[in-house]
Amino acid sequence: MRELAAWTALTLDTPNPVPFGAEIFHSKSGESLMRAANAVGEEHDPSAHAEVRTIRLACNKLNSYWLRGTRCTQLASVPHVDGLRAVG
Numbered sequence: 001m002r003e004l005a006a007w008t009a010l011t012l013d014t015p016n017p018v019p020f021g022a023e024i025f026h027s028k029s030g031e032s033l034m035r036a037a038n039a040v041g042e043e044h045d046p047s048a049h050a051e052v053r054t055i056r057l058a059c060n061k062l063n064s065y066w067l068r069g070t071r072c073t074q075l076a077s078v079p080h081v082d083g084l085r086a087v088g
Contacts, residue, residue: 008037016042022050024067025057033056 009023025031036053040046049073059065 004035007035011037018042018050020050020052024054027068034061 004021004023008019009019011018018038018041021035023035026032026033034054034057036050036057038050039048039053042048055067058067
């Protein structure tokens with residue numbers, strides 16, 4: 001957790017400081033699969049939260065659309081953040 005906090009803090013010295021980060025670890029090996037910072041403003045994407053980006057990048061790295069055991073309430077809230085009233 002300290003490493004992630006230190007890594008995320010590096011963004012504070014950039015033109016677009018983003019003090020939010022997330023990291024996914026392999027459940028068996030304990031190795032870090034991926035980490036990402038929030039990029040909502042940079043990417044002009046209301047779903048580009050650190051948790052969502054980390055899941056996307058980890059899935060891409062593993063060439064899979066599923067990370068077993070992943071639960072992210074951020075995914076459920078994306079339509080609300082984006083101002084959409086309904087998804088269907």
